[in-house]
Amino acid sequence: MLVSKLVLLQPDKIEAALARIAASGRVRRTPNTWQITLGVLRMWHRMFFRSETVGYSLDPVRAPLRAKLLAFRPLRFPFLLLEKAVAPLDFSGLLSERERVIRHLLGAHHDKNQFVYDLEMLSLQEGALEEVRRRAKDVVDARDPRHAYLRDLCVYERYHENLVGAVEAYLAGVEQLSDAEKRDPDVSFFAYLAWCAAQPATPEETWSLLRRRRYSIANGISA
Numbered sequence: 671m672l673v674s675k676l677v678l679l680q681p682d683k684i685e686a687a688l689a690r691i692a693a694s695g696r697v698r699r700t701p702n703t704w705q706i707t708l709g710v711l712r713m714w715h716r717m718f719f720r721s722e723t724v725g726y727s728l729d730p731v732r733a734p735l736r737a738k739l740l741a742f743r744p745l746r747f748p749f750l751l752l753e754k755a756v757a758p759l760d761f762s763g764l765l766s767e768r769e770r771v772i773r774h775l776l777g778a779h780h781d782k783n784q785f786v787y788d789l790e791m792l793s794l795q796e797g798a799l800e801e802v803r804r805r806a807k808d809v810v811d812a813r814d815p816r817h818a819y820l821r822d823l824c825v826y827e828r829y830h831e832n833l834v835g836a837v838e839a840y841l842a843g844v845e846q847l848s849d850a851e852k853r854d855p856d857v858s859f860f861a862y863l864a865w866c867a868a869q870p871a872t873p874e875e876t877w878s879l880l881r882r883r884r885y886s887i888a889n890g891i892s893a
Contacts, residue, residue, distance in 0.1 A: 673873065674707045679759055687764040691863070694794050701866035704873060706762050708890065709855070709866040713761040715888045716856065727781045729826040737822040749823060753777045763788075763859070768795050772802045775833060776809065779824045783846050783857055785836040790859035793840070803837040806830050865890060 674681045681703045692700040701709070731741050740746040750756040755777030757766050766774070775788050792798035808814040809821065809830045821830060839846055847858060855862035869890050870876040879885035884892050 674703050677707045677710050678703065678762070678765075680765060684762065684764050691794060696794065697860060697863050697867075699864070699867040701863060701869070702871060704876075705866040705869045705871060706764065708869045708876065708887075709862060710761040711887050712855070712865075712890065719888070727779060727826045729781075729828070731825055732822060732827055734818075734822055736819075737825050740822060741825045746823070746825070750778055753823065755823070763791055768792070768798050772798070772805065775802055776805060776830075777820055777823050779826055779829060780833075783836075783851055785833060786840070786846055786851075787857060787859045787862070789837060789840045799837055799841055803834060803841070806833045806837065810834060 678684050684703050684706055688700050688703070688706070691697060731737055740749065747756075751758070753773060754770060755773045757763075757770055757774075760766050763771070771788055771791055775785065780788070789799065789802075792802060805814070809817045814820065824830065836846065851857045853861050853864075855865040870879055870885065876885060879891060886892070
């Protein structure tokens with residue numbers, strides 16, 4: 671589908687990633703590529719109209735001048751690109767390899783329980799959670815030679831300590847999300863997949879529901 675190619679860029683790779691997720695047995699219902707396309711459009715809408723939900727925090731900004739300057743998101747963005755901590759054309763996350771997701775967690779700020787989205791993604795790959803825990807601890811304990819830079823790039827105080835705590839809680843099976851957050855596709859990767867799987871399965875069905883005002887990009891299909 672042309673729209674999926676334009677939105678997803680590499681729909682074949684998306685399909686392969688979805689097949690691996692289905693084989694894992696971790697989700698009840700795996701969306702198809704068109705439904706992921708709708709999920710990415712929803713994320714675009716979030717970036718344009720709910721951008722305050724990404725990259726901000728009420729936590730105090732770190733004291734170094736570099737952190738204070740990087741708190742300004744337009745200034746921070748090119749450094750995130752250089753660090754490969756963001757993949758601006760991969761809104762679904764399904765094109766990102768393990769290393770990219772780990773770099774994203776180590777270098778791009780996640781507020782409150784937003785860690786869980788990426789931890790759920792990494793949980794599908796053996797040893798990935800243990801790796802991100804080790805590398806985050808290296809930042810906390812100043813064993814990583816770039817620990818000061820990574821701390822400033824994440825801007826806010828105790829970010830990497832919070833990341834270590836979140837990974838350890840996930841590995842221990844401690845529930846970190848409220849019932850509402852478990853259903854929130856902004857917070858949970860599995861909720862995002864479930865949201866996508868509940869959307870129209872084809873462009874034709876989407877157009878039909880859109881004309882009847884039973885579908886919107888921001889909220890998806892309505893009852």
